[in-house]
Amino acid sequence: xxxxIDLNLSLDGVAAPADQSPENPMGADWGRLVEAYIGTRTxxxxxxxxxxGEGTTGIDDRYATAYFDAVGAEIMGAGMFGLHAFPDDPHWxxxxxxxxPFRVPVLVLTHRERPAIDFANGTRFExxxxxxxxxxxxxxxxxxxxxxxxxxxxxxxxxxxxxxLVDRVHVxxxxxxxxxxxxxxxxxxxxxxxxxxxxEVAESGxxxxxFAR
Amino acid sequence: xxxxIDLNLSLDGVAAPADQSPENPMGADWGRLVEAYIGTRTxxxxxxxxxxGEGTTGIDDRYATAYFDAVGAEIMGAGMFGLHAFPDDPHWxxxxxxxxPFRVPVLVLTHRERPAIDFANGTRFExxxxxxxxxxxxxxxxxxxxxxxxxxxxxxxxxxxxxxLVDRVHVxxxxxxxxxxxxxxxxxxxxxxxxxxxxEVAESGxxxxxFAR
Numbered sequence: 001x002x003x004x005i006d007l008n009l010s011l012d013g014v015a016a017p018a019d020q021s022p023e024n025p026m027g028a029d030w031g032r033l034v035e036a037y038i039g040t041r042t043x044x045x046x047x048x049x050x051x052x053g054e055g056t057t058g059i060d061d062r063y064a065t066a067y068f069d070a071v072g073a074e075i076m077g078a079g080m081f082g083l084h085a086f087p088d089d090p091h092w093x094x095x096x097x098x099x100x101p102f103r104v105p106v107l108v109l110t111h112r113e114r115p116a117i118d119f120a121n122g123t124r125f126e127x128x129x130x131x132x133x134x135x136x137x138x139x140x141x142x143x144x145x146x147x148x149x150x151x152x153x154x155x156x157x158x159x160x161x162x163x164x165l166v167d168r169v170h171v172x173x174x175x176x177x178x179x180x181x182x183x184x185x186x187x188x189x190x191x192x193x194x195x196x197x198x199x200e201v202a203e204s205g206x207x208x209x210x211f212a213r
Numbered sequence: 214x215x216x217x218i219d220l221n222l223s224l225d226g227v228a229a230p231a232d233q234s235p236e237n238p239m240g241a242d243w244g245r246l247v248e249a250y251i252g253t254r255t256x257x258x259x260x261x262x263x264x265x266g267e268g269t270t271g272i273d274d275r276y277a278t279a280y281f282d283a284v285g286a287e288i289m290g291a292g293m294f295g296l297h298a299f300p301d302d303p304h305w306x307x308x309x310x311x312x313x314p315f316r317v318p319v320l321v322l323t324h325r326e327r328p329a330i331d332f333a334n335g336t337r338f339e340x341x342x343x344x345x346x347x348x349x350x351x352x353x354x355x356x357x358x359x360x361x362x363x364x365x366x367x368x369x370x371x372x373x374x375x376x377x378l379v380d381r382v383h384v385x386x387x388x389x390x391x392x393x394x395x396x397x398x399x400x401x402x403x404x405x406x407x408x409x410x411x412x413e414v415a416e417s418g419x420x421x422x423x424f425a426r
Contacts, residue, residue: 003326012226175410178401185225189392197388199414207412
């Protein structure tokens with residue numbers, strides 16, 4: 001039951017681009033940040049429901065496959081679910097459409113209580129206010145022995161890292177400089193001390209860095 | 214006569230660690246940031262004057278060799294020379310000892326005029342107040358057709374990058390998180406637009422990223 005984080009970063013460490021809007025809920029630069037990832041066969045199958053078999057199958061795809069592998073429950077911030085966009089609409093079901101790619105229980109950290117939302121593919125969003133430790137205990141109950149992923153955004157990921165709760169961190173660094181947005185590494189001085197760090201460069205030019213306990 | 218920058222960065226983009234002191238003129242974390250670089254055979258020969266042939270000879274050493282190759286003149290900030298440490302001592306000859314590794318004319322950017330300093334190995338430090346463009350014009354006169362390196366520190370490198378004056382940027386990223394110090398990437402949004410970016414991972418775990426025109 002490892003606790004895992006996977007994030008896409010720019011070379012300057014931005015995980016959450018600035019300039020979020022209804023048209024670009026993840027920020028105007030999001031497409032450039034995840035271009036290699038959304039080009040993989042796994043992303044196309046799992047998230048876009050594209051069954052043509054198209055997409056890259058190299059190193060980026062190996063990480064994309066591992067992303068979904070063995071995850072039993074997910075934890076994410078309210079922004080990643082999409083709560084900040086329509087905070088007062090009780091019928092809003094999030095950014096993820098009717099087939100969210102998670103297919104497991106997802107705990108959304110928020111101080112606004114609202115009923116859980118179930119989707120036909122096994123995804124269930126539950127909303128709670130909790131510390132990282134408490135959210136993790138709750139996620140373990142839901143994970144059926146699988147891993148727990150802290151999905152993001154950047155500040156939620158940082159809270160879990162600072163609390164020393166994460167067993168594996170994988171960042172896919174796209175070599176672009178965004179210059180604004182939320183940076184992952186702030187206030188994580190000496191993070192590497194508790195991990196073995198390995199890196200490899202994908203065919204796309206994306207640099208995959210993994211911190212593992 | 215390419216204009217080049219080579220810097221060591223942490224994963225969070227810090228090029229100049231904090232906590233500089235007379236005992237640690239480059240900052241308390243400098244040793245960890247450049248550990249792989251100072252372990253190379255080239256660094257040991259060129260900077261430490263170690264002729265035993267010890268040191269690594271892999272990918273890091275290839276970059277270390279290229280670092281010194283074909284450079285005809287160097288530009289650096291006052292801090293990199295060491296002016297900030299003893300600003301009022303006219304006899305202070307900098308951090309670099311009696312055999313500075315440059316062996317070419319070095320322009321030190323400072324508003325404090327002082328006489329040039331010559332060393333037996335061909336290194337000559339000249340002190341001037343100049344814009345990046347003017348410093349570069351002056352360096353070209355001294356470079357005998359060789360390349361010009363903007364050595365640093367981070368804020369000087371950024372000034373030249375922002376002015377669009379740099380043909381090749383090589384950063385050696387050590388996968389550690391420093392959390393404080395001067396970050397290279399600030400205010401360089403979309404730097405990659407004018408370059409082709411390539412990356413490779415050395416045996417040491419250091420990630421070498423090159424921006425080339």
